[in-house]
Amino acid sequence: MAKPRVHELAKELDPTGKKITSKVILAWLKDQGEFVKAASSTVEPPVARRVREHFAAQSGESKTPKPTAPKGAGSAPKPAAPKPTGPKPSGAAPKPAPDAPKPAATSAAPTPKQTSSAPKPAAPKPAHPAPGPRPAHPTSTPGAEGTAHLAAPTPGPRPSAPTPGPRPGGPRPGNNPYATSQGMPRPGGSRGRGKGGRSGGPRPGNNPYATSQGMPRPGGSGGPRPQGGRPGQGGPRPGPRPGGSGGPRPGGSGGPRPQGARSGQGGPRPGPRSGGPRPNPGMMPGRSSVGRPGAPSRGGQGGRGGRPGSGGRGGSGGGGPRGGFGGPRGGRGGRGSTQGAFGRGGGAPRGRKSRRAKRQEFEQQSAPTIGGVVVPRGDGSTPVRVRQGATLTDLAEKINANPAALVTVLFHLGEMATATQSLDEDTFALLGAELGYDVQIVSPEDEDRELLESFDIDLEAEEAGEDDAELLPRPPVVTVMGHVDHGKTKLLDAIRSTDVVAGEAGGITQSIGAYQVRVHLGDETRPITFIDTPGHEAFTAMRARGAEVTDIAILVVAADDGVMPQTVEALNHAQAAGVPIVVAVNKIDKEGANPEKIRGQLTEYGLVPEEYGGDTMFVDISAKQRTNIDGLLEAVLLTADAALDLRANPNTDARGVTVEAKLDRGRGAVATVLVQRGTLHVGDPIVAGSAYGRVRAMFDEYGNPLEEAGPARPAQVLGLTNVPSAGDSFIVAPDDRTARQIADRREAAGRAAELAKRRKRVSLENLTDVLKEGKVDTLNLILKGDSSGAVEALEDSLLKIDVGDEVALRVIHRGVGAVTQNDVNLATVDSAVIIGFNVRPAVRVAELADREGVDMKFYTVIYNAIEDVEAALKGMLKPVYEEVELGTAEIRQVFHSSKFGSIAGSIVRSGVIKRGAKARLVRDGVVVNGDLTVETLRREKDDVTEVREGYECGINLSFRDIAEGDVIETWEMREKPRD
Numbered sequence: 002m003a004k005p006r007v008h009e010l011a012k013e014l015d016p017t018g019k020k021i022t023s024k025v026i027l028a029w030l031k032d033q034g035e036f037v038k039a040a041s042s043t044v045e046p047p048v049a050r051r052v053r054e055h056f057a058a059q060s061g062e063s064k065t066p067k068p069t070a071p072k073g074a075g076s077a078p079k080p081a082a083p084k085p086t087g088p089k090p091s092g093a094a095p096k097p098a099p100d101a102p103k104p105a106a107t108s109a110a111p112t113p114k115q116t117s118s119a120p121k122p123a124a125p126k127p128a129h130p131a132p133g134p135r136p137a138h139p140t141s142t143p144g145a146e147g148t149a150h151l152a153a154p155t156p157g158p159r160p161s162a163p164t165p166g167p168r169p170g171g172p173r174p175g176n177n178p179y180a181t182s183q184g185m186p187r188p189g190g191s192r193g194r195g196k197g198g199r200s201g202g203p204r205p206g207n208n209p210y211a212t213s214q215g216m217p218r219p220g221g222s223g224g225p226r227p228q229g230g231r232p233g234q235g236g237p238r239p240g241p242r243p244g245g246s247g248g249p250r251p252g253g254s255g256g257p258r259p260q261g262a263r264s265g266q267g268g269p270r271p272g273p274r275s276g277g278p279r280p281n282p283g284m285m286p287g288r289s290s291v292g293r294p295g296a297p298s299r300g301g302q303g304g305r306g307g308r309p310g311s312g313g314r315g316g317s318g319g320g321g322p323r324g325g326f327g328g329p330r331g332g333r334g335g336r337g338s339t340q341g342a343f344g345r346g347g348g349a350p351r352g353r354k355s356r357r358a359k360r361q362e363f364e365q366q367s368a369p370t371i372g373g374v375v376v377p378r379g380d381g382s383t384p385v386r387v388r389q390g391a392t393l394t395d396l397a398e399k400i401n402a403n404p405a406a407l408v409t410v411l412f413h414l415g416e417m418a419t420a421t422q423s424l425d426e427d428t429f430a431l432l433g434a435e436l437g438y439d440v441q442i443v444s445p446e447d448e449d450r451e452l453l454e455s456f457d458i459d460l461e462a463e464e465a466g467e468d469d470a471e472l473l474p475r476p477p478v479v480t481v482m483g484h485v486d487h488g489k490t491k492l493l494d495a496i497r498s499t500d501v502v503a504g505e506a507g508g509i510t511q512s513i514g515a516y517q518v519r520v521h522l523g524d525e526t527r528p529i530t531f532i533d534t535p536g537h538e539a540f541t542a543m544r545a546r547g548a549e550v551t552d553i554a555i556l557v558v559a560a561d562d563g564v565m566p567q568t569v570e571a572l573n574h575a576q577a578a579g580v581p582i583v584v585a586v587n588k589i590d591k592e593g594a595n596p597e598k599i600r601g602q603l604t605e606y607g608l609v610p611e612e613y614g615g616d617t618m619f620v621d622i623s624a625k626q627r628t629n630i631d632g633l634l635e636a637v638l639l640t641a642d643a644a645l646d647l648r649a650n651p652n653t654d655a656r657g658v659t660v661e662a663k664l665d666r667g668r669g670a671v672a673t674v675l676v677q678r679g680t681l682h683v684g685d686p687i688v689a690g691s692a693y694g695r696v697r698a699m700f701d702e703y704g705n706p707l708e709e710a711g712p713a714r715p716a717q718v719l720g721l722t723n724v725p726s727a728g729d730s731f732i733v734a735p736d737d738r739t740a741r742q743i744a745d746r747r748e749a750a751g752r753a754a755e756l757a758k759r760r761k762r763v764s765l766e767n768l769t770d771v772l773k774e775g776k777v778d779t780l781n782l783i784l785k786g787d788s789s790g791a792v793e794a795l796e797d798s799l800l801k802i803d804v805g806d807e808v809a810l811r812v813i814h815r816g817v818g819a820v821t822q823n824d825v826n827l828a829t830v831d832s833a834v835i836i837g838f839n840v841r842p843a844v845r846v847a848e849l850a851d852r853e854g855v856d857m858k859f860y861t862v863i864y865n866a867i868e869d870v871e872a873a874l875k876g877m878l879k880p881v882y883e884e885v886e887l888g889t890a891e892i893r894q895v896f897h898s899s900k901f902g903s904i905a906g907s908i909v910r911s912g913v914i915k916r917g918a919k920a921r922l923v924r925d926g927v928v929v930n931g932d933l934t935v936e937t938l939r940r941e942k943d944d945v946t947e948v949r950e951g952y953e954c955g956i957n958l959s960f961r962d963i964a965e966g967d968v969i970e971t972w973e974m975r976e977k978p979r980d
């Protein structure tokens with residue numbers, strides 16, 4: 002709508018240019034008090050109109066504008082506006098010119114004229130009433146609708162924007178798939194404001210973000226309210242609707258249902274309805290609405306707000322949604338409605354809220370249901386105990402709820418989890434707080450204690466209740482620790498051979514995991530028990546299982562090497578367990594051995610030798626030459642006497658720890674147990690971990706049968722039903738039945754915990770990982786087929802797969818018919834994969850398999866089964882490693898540091914030197930040491946992880962014998978892909 006220039010007007014009014022010239026117009030304008038400079042100046046549209054009117058009247062040509070209309074679009078419509086065009090912009094637009102609405106709407110709002118046209122639109126309405134809206138829809142486009150929305154909000158717009166004419170009857174039914182309702186206006190839908198009053202309301206359109214876009218409902222003031230889209234404005238309007246006609250739908254659902262919209266349930270429409278919420282991100286499909294009023298989750302509340310009455314009263318129309326979808330509370334009127342749409346906290350993205358915020362928000366809801374599900378509620382402190390790694394199903398069982406309901410509740414709290422997924426403590430706490438339960442996570446130790454207590458066995462109470470008089474001295478239990486190659490094994494061998502009793506018999510012949518030696522101390526002979534697995538790893542692994550067996554640690558340090566990283570680690574482990582240490586300074590026979598240096602070094606770690614005034618005994622020995630082993634054992638006894646109160650009651654049922662266990666071909670499960678309290682007798686019913694049985698026979702480390710084993714006595718026990726794990730505690734049960742029940746319950750608990758930890762035990766897909774973890778080296782299969790011939794054929798073909806010696810394939814069960822629960826149970830126990838050929842699982846078996854993490858594969862072509870198994874087995878083969886050279890460095894200068902030893906000032910000659918890489922030292926082409934590690938790597942003063950070719954660096958190999966000119970070659974082991 003360009004402004005016309007004076008000369009254009011002149012030409013327009015008088016194409017001949019005879020009568021009405023620019024000059025004439027300029028003169029007239031001047032008379033009118035309008036200042037227009039020249040013929041080329043533009044004039045404002047109103048002025049132009051006056052010019053036209055004036056001169057047209059003069060010349061009597063009133064139709065002049067028409068022909069020119071096309072050009073001066075801006076001006077043309079205006080004159081017409083009064084009547085026909087007026088309606089067009091909005092209401093009429095749809096019909097005559099689909100594109101007209103746009104320009105009309107945009108210009109409409111700003112132009113004051115619209116006011117005058119407003120009344121007019123009313124006229125056409127009668128014609129439109131209900132049907133009106135319809136026609137509008139077809140032509141509407143998202144764009145057009147958007148415009149309408151924009152226009153509608155402003156008060157001014159109403160008269161105009163509403164384009165009363167256009168959709169007098171209300172919004173058109175749209176084709177929005179997300180709209181809650183899109184029906185036609187119901188009969189009587191033109192109530193109250195049916196007239197142009199709010200004809201300009203947003204059309205129920207196809208705006209995907211609109212919460213609802215249906216047609217007005219019957220009885221509900223029908224007319225769409227132009228302002229509806231704006232929260233807050235719609236509410237107030239209710240006034241116009243007599244009798245609250247504009248209220249919510251009869252069903253009380255007048256409220257907007259932000260989410261409901263999506264569900265297409267014919268909820269209120271935001272736009273049209275006064276209370277309508279504005280679209281917000283939360284209404285987007287896929288967004289959760291938890292925490293916002295109006296969200297489905299608050300169905301209950303929404304329902305309240307949506308009571309018909311309230312909606313009418315408040316006129317908000319924003320009441321609760323039907324069907325329990327919460328809308329804003331109706332009583333709050335329009336504003337309330339808006340709030341309802343956005344919820345507390347507005348449209349803040351959910352993801353940003355903290356759990357706490359979410360919970361609080363959620364708590365404020367007093368709805369009896371959460372997320373539409375009914376969950377039993379606690380009183381806020383009802384204790385519920387679940388074991389570590391429990392799932393929602395476990396919790397559901399305890400509170401008598403439906404696991405699926407808990408999944409829903411958790412989802413509404415912002416956490417996603419499946420019913421069988423193991424959850425952490427925080428999540429349970431969150432859920433517990435929500436539901437009014439004090440969910441307590443029970444540790445495995447607590448669980449076991451409770452389990453035993455349920456059988457009237459309270460180990461702690463037993464120990465605490467022991468009378469001092471019943472306690473008798475017992476031997477110390479010793480573990481040997483130290484750095485690699487410092488002589489731990491050699492020392493244990495040496496000690497074994499010193500046994501004064503067995504001396505003549507040739508010493509201890511078999512290794513059962515622990516042994517006892519007797520040593521002379523003064524006049525008496527005293528026993529000491531040694532745990533035969535050297536190293537702090539085994540020691541700590543036992544501790545991790547709750548077994549505190551060691552009384553004293555012997556820390557072996559090679560006198561020619563000094564304190565090394567694992568020496569420090571070992572002493573830390575011992576100190577962490579509060580175990581006194583005796584230091585064995587080994588290899589004193591070696592040249593260069595410097596026992597004094599060891600003493601000095603260990604002082605830094607808090608082990609001060611007695612001769613220096615401390616309380617740690619240092620004994621110089623040679624394990625190889627068996628020098629001073631007696632002295633070491635004596636020191637152990639003296640330390641035990643000085644630092645420990647080693648007493649136990651031998652006259653009670655035995656309690657202890659399993660030190661080692663294995664399955665022996667001829668003898669079944671064989672476990673070496675260390676009795677800690679009481680005395681174990683042949684014939685006692687015992688339970689060790691989840692293994693139970695009656696002690697059939699016992700042997701000592703010499704292979705001699707034992708009738709009984711007292712405190713600190715290691716004994717090999719026969720008679721258990723299965724193999725316990727090292728570190729499992731054992732107890733003598735009152736009777737066989739109790740032993741079996743304890744074992745069964747432990748096994749069930751262990752299995753559940755295991756399941757919680759890793760879902761799939763073994764599947765064809767995860768075989769490689771399982772193998773790497775060392776959990777299996779055999780692929781166990783269960784074959785089920787539709788005929789015995791098919792099963793045999795499948796088995797034959799599978800067993801023919803050649804995978805070498807490293808992995809094995811074992812068919813542990815085969816059968817004809819559907820996969821049954823028994824098959825799944827067997828697969829669970831033996832970590833097997835079930836292969837079904839032309840069969841399917843029986844009812845509920847698939848569910849069980851899923852729960853138990855059993856992989857089931859079904860085939861209709863044998864070849865496919867073979868191919869899959871072969872692929873899995875190939876992947877299952879142990880990885881092959883190869884040595885890959887990383888880089889070499891030449892030593893330019895050797896520095897000596899008291900802290901690090903010898904440092905090689907080097908230059909990298911090729912490749913890259915990496916910290917931690919394996920290295921060898923080469924001198925004049927001869928390997929001086931081939932098993933070194935780049936312990937530290939420095940550039941200038943900085944520790945670095947790698948240094949590239951051409952750069953200088955300082956390398957510490959933890960090896961003293963380095964010299965200028967030596968070459969350091971580094972390499973790493975890389976996994977080689979198999980063909």
Ligand SMILES: Nc1nc2c(ncn2[C@@H]2O[C@H](COP(=O)(O)OP(=O)(O)OP(=O)(O)O)[C@@H](O)[C@H]2O)c(=O)[nH]1
Binds near residue numbers: 624
């Ligand atoms: N000269 C001498 N050599 C010894 C002595 N004790 C052990 N060795 C040697 O040191 C090496 C390592 O001894 P082990 O007993 O295997 O050392 P370890 O600490 O058990 O080693 P890992 O089992 O690898 O942790 C062997 O070659 C032994 O012969 C000793 O007192 N004197």
